[in-house]
Amino acid sequence: MINNKNILITGGTGSFGRSLTSFLLKNYKPKKIIIFSRDELKQSQMMSELNNNKFLRFFIGDVRDYPRLKLAMRDVDYVFHAAALKHVPLAEYNPFEAVKTNILGAQNIIDASYENNVKNVLALSTDKASSPVNIYGATKLASDKLFIAANNYKGKLKTKFSVVRYGNVMGSRGSVVPIFSKLLNQDYFPITDKRMTRFNITLREAINFVLESLKMMRGGEIFVPKIPSFRVTDLAKALDSNKKIKIIGMRPGEKLHEEMVSIGESINTIEFKNSYIICPQSENIIWNKNLHLKNKKGSKSFTENVSFNSGTNDHFLSIKELKNLLKLNKLS
Numbered sequence: 001m002i003n004n005k006n007i008l009i010t011g012g013t014g015s016f017g018r019s020l021t022s023f024l025l026k027n028y029k030p031k032k033i034i035i036f037s038r039d040e041l042k043q044s045q046m047m048s049e050l051n052n053n054k055f056l057r058f059f060i061g062d063v064r065d066y067p068r069l070k071l072a073m074r075d076v077d078y079v080f081h082a083a084a085l086k087h088v089p090l091a092e093y094n095p096f097e098a099v100k101t102n103i104l105g106a107q108n109i110i111d112a113s114y115e116n117n118v119k120n121v122l123a124l125s126t127d128k129a130s131s132p133v134n135i136y137g138a139t140k141l142a143s144d145k146l147f148i149a150a151n152n153y154k155g156k157l158k159t160k161f162s163v164v165r166y167g168n169v170m171g172s173r174g175s176v177v178p179i180f181s182k183l184l185n186q187d188y189f190p191i192t193d194k195r196m197t198r199f200n201i202t203l204r205e206a207i208n209f210v211l212e213s214l215k216m217m218r219g220g221e222i223f224v225p226k227i228p229s230f231r232v233t234d235l236a237k238a239l240d241s242n243k244k245i246k247i248i249g250m251r252p253g254e255k256l257h258e259e260m261v262s263i264g265e266s267i268n269t270i271e272f273k274n275s276y277i278i279c280p281q282s283e284n285i286i287w288n289k290n291l292h293l294k295n296k297k298g299s300k301s302f303t304e305n306v307s308f309n310s311g312t313n314d315h316f317l318s319i320k321e322l323k324n325l326l327k328l329n330k331l332s
Helices: 015-027 040-049 066-072 088-093 095-116 135-152 176-181 203-216 232-239 289-295 319-328
Strands: 006-010 032-037 056-060 078-081 120-126 160-166 188-191 197-199 222-225 229-231 244-247 259-261 269-271 275-278
Touching (some): 006 015, 040 056, 078 095, 095 120, 120 203, 135 160, 160 203, 176 232, 188 232, 203 222, 229 232, 232 319
Parallel strands (some): 006 078, 032 056, 078 120, 120 160, 160 222, 188 244
Antiparallel strands (some): 197 229, 269 275
């Protein structure tokens, strides 16, 4: 699907965008990859790292700027929407800035995709969008709803919109590993609550899942990978078992446990061996849960009134497994 196609990545200079770009250039032959972001320094660094690759185009722009997005999407086949305002405490203090980027920006992506007759739009979401308690999660839930509903209004256009929802990406900007790594010379690790758990996915796993979702999408799905959880205290021990842990209390908007399929969504969820698909609740989207179950081997209905939660997950990473992942990703 990627060969000879024009691809736009919003937030393309972020952890996911950079890794996805490198992966696509190494394994496929795209016609063009457009990196759309507002950070000129990161664009300059990325341009240098990738040796001014002839398949790359760098667009300075903001998803809040609809005319710029519409221009950037000209002749684009696939859009990976990774741009977002993600920092939980900062979003709590600046809530409408999160709204402008994460909600209004999402609608701009949708409208620009309509205008340019883009084939597939895959929006990256977060576990914080499921049963949200902070403004970041709430804006991403609204964004998810906008992308799913966009399938209702496309008329004769063939554009498809779907969402990928996953958890903490090991080593990504703002995740706990880089924060702890910077504190290795201190006497203790600050942890907000000793009970806290998080989902874990590596960048490579995230890229593989996103590309698989692009191949499977029919429009309207939320794709969720089955990924393990870890205890934040275990992660601290994996980084340095001799360092003390200091409980500092939960930050504004923080959860003890994250969630990727809520109890409310469970009734519309299909389970596969390695993933879930949350089906759209819309009579106007031309497929439904039963049709998907019929057409997909190895699928079954998810247990109703049960959530996929990092605290009750069947698979927890041990301290040894966390150490191996840290070494593999060169994060220790």
